Amino acid sequence: MTKEELYNLSFQLILHSGNARSFAMEAIYDAKDLHFELAQEKLSEADREFSQAHHFQTQLIQAEAGGEDFDIPIILIHAQDHLMTAMTLKDLAREIVDLRKDMNGQS
Numbered sequence: 001m002t003k004e005e006l007y008n009l010s011f012q013l014i015l016h017s018g019n020a021r022s023f024a025m026e027a028i029y030d031a032k033d034l035h036f037e038l039a040q041e042k043l044s045e046a047d048r049e050f051s052q053a054h055h056f057q058t059q060l061i062q063a064e065a066g067g068e069d070f071d072i073p074i075i076l077i078h079a080q081d082h083l084m085t086a087m088t089l090k091d092l093a094r095e096i097v098d099l100r101k102d103m104n105g106q107s
Contacts, residue, residue: 001063006073012056013079020049021086024093031100039097046090053083 001009027042057080064070101107 001060001068001070003071003073006060006070006076009056009060010073010075010079013053013076014082016049016053016056017079017082017086020046020053021082021089023049024086024090027093028096031097034100034104036097036101036104036106039100043090043094043097046086046093050087050090053086057083 023042023046027039027046030036030039030042060070060076
């Protein structure tokens, strides 16, 4: 894999992770406003973005497992940080939405 391809994959990870993080935050705000159906839709959108991000991450893992040796650019490390942070936020958002639903008798 060329350095250019690594950069492209890194930017795709950042893009989809950032989108997922944004949808997760929007879900929290929607739940705060008692718009639970909209919050669930935002969490579903976050899941779709994570699916895209994982597709690019899997390409990297498979390439390395197939014997490719990488000089890891800092942008790739940054992209992985984005992905992990967004995943944590989405999990937290799901819990917050569920908690708000419970508090408002919307289980």
